[in-house]
Amino acid sequence: MEPTRERNATLVDLLDRVLDKGLIINADIIISLAGIPLIGVNLKAAIAGIETMLEYGMMQEWDETIRAISRKEIKEKLPLLEGEKISGKMFASYFYAEGDTWRAGWLYNTNKRIFLFRDEILFETALEKIKGLVIAEDIVDKRKEIYLEIENQVVKFHAKNIFLLKDFIKGQIEKFGIILKKTDVQFLIEGQEIIHSDKMWYMAPADKAFDKTWQPGQLYLAAKDLYWYNSFDEKIMLTIPINKIMEVKIEEEKPYNANNKVLAVSYAGSSKETTFFSNSEEILEKWENLIKKAMPIAA
Amino acid sequence: MIDIDEKNLKHGLLGLVIALVEIIKDALKLQAIRRVESEKLTEEETERLGQALADLDKAIEEMKEEQGVSQAVQSVRKGFDDLANDMLNKLTNPLKWEEKDKEVKNEKIMAS
Secondary structure, eight states, rough: OOOOSSSSOOHHHHEEEEHOOOOEEEEEEEEEEETTTEEEEEEEEEEEHHHHHTTOOOOOHHHHHHHHHHHHHHHHSOOOOTTTTEEEEEEEEEEETTTTTTEEEEEEESSSSSEEEEEEEEEEEEGGGGEEEEEOOOTTTOOOEEEEETEEEEEEOOOOEEEEEHHHHHHHHTTTTOOOOOOOTTTTSSOOOOOEEEEEEEOOOOOOOOSSSSEEEEEESSEEEEEEETTTEEEEEEEEEGGGEEEEESSOOOOOGHHHHHHHHEEEESSSSEEEEEHHHHHHHHHHHHHHHHHHHHH | OOOSSSSHHHHHHHHHHHHHHHHHHHHHHHHHHHHHHTSSSOHHHHHHHHHHHHHHHHHHHHHHHHHOHHHHHHHHHHHHHHHHHHHHHHHOHHHHHHHHHHHHHHHHHHOO
16 A cells, blocks of 8 residues: 555645644744844744644633624624524515615514514514415515515515515414414405405416416405415416406307306406406306496496 | 736636635635534534525625626636645655656756
8 A cells, every 4th residue: 555645636625734734933034234134023823723723722712702702792682582592584674664665684583483683673573473474466566575464464575585485484483383364365455445256267377387277266356456366376466457457258168178168358468468267157257247347437 | 827817807806806715715614614523612603603604605606606707716716726736746746856856957967
C-alpha cells in the first residue's frame, strides 16, 4: 500500500484543512529606512475553526457569551405564551383593514396561536378561533388571497406561493384536531347578497394537469356576479359579472360526455366566451330563468 | 486561469464576488457540520444554524440565476480550485520536487 493523495483538491478543501488544523502566525517585522529601523510590527495571529479553537481551550468564554446573547435576543424578540412552541414560520403578509394596507412579516405557527411578527406582533389568533379558510381571487387586487374566517371577522393573507401558505395554515389547524366548518363562500363575496345557490357541475377548462373535465362544485348567483366554487380545491374558480353575460340557454346536446343537458352561459370576456354547467334539467331551467331575470334588460 | 472578460466586466466582477462568497459559505458549512457534530450546540441552535445556511444557499442561488452569472461563478471557482490544486501539488508531491530540481539544474546549465 502506498499513500495516495486526492488528485484534485479544491480551494474549499484547502481552507477547510487550514481551519481544521489551525494556523499560527508569529512574525516580527521591522521596517527600516536607510538602515534605521522605523516601524516595528510584532504579529501574533491564530486562525482556526471555532471547534479547533475550543479543543485548544481558546475563545471558550467568547463562544459561550455570544451564544447566550443571541439566545436571549431571540427569546426576547418573540413574545411567546407559556408552554408555547413554534413549529414553523413562513413569510406572508396580511391586510390590515383599519389602515387599509398590507403588512408583511413572518407568520409563525405554534401549538397555540398563529401570529404574524415583524418587530412586534402584527396579527394573532388562537387556533381554535379559526372557523374557515379558503383561497379566492380578490375582487379588487385581482390576485389570489387566503381568507381566514376568525369568529366574526374575515382576514386576508397573501404569500408568494399561496397554496404553500394554505397548507401551512391548514396543516397546523388540522394537526391540533380543529375541524374547519364547511368552508363557505358567503364571506368571500363581500357585501353581495347571495340570491341563489345550487350544486352544479362545471366544465373546467383544460390546464397543465388535466384535459377538460366536469368538476363538482357550487354555483352562486350574487347581486352582481355569478360564482362557481370548486368544492375540491375549495376556491372560487370562476367569476362572471352579471352585466357581462350575453346569453343563457339550455343546450339539447350533451357535449363532453355530459350525462344531462347543459346550461351554456356566454359572456363578454376578452372575446365572447362560453362556459357550461350541468345538472338535472329541472335545476338547469330554474337557473336559466334566474340568470335571465338578473341580466340587464338590454340583453 | 481566472478569466475576466473585458466586455463582460459586470458578469466577471459579480461572478468573482459571488464565487468568493460561495467559497466562504462552503467553508462555513463544513465548520458548521463540525460544530454540530461536537454536540455542544443545543437543538435550537442547530436548527437555527441549519436554517440560516439553507437561506444563504437559496439567496446565492437566486442571485446567480437573476444575474445570469452561474456560468461565470463556476469558471471562477474552477480557476481557484485549479490554483489551489497546483499549489498543493507543488508543495506536497515528491514527483513535482524532482521535476523542479531538474528545471533548476537545467537553468543552471543554460546559464553557464
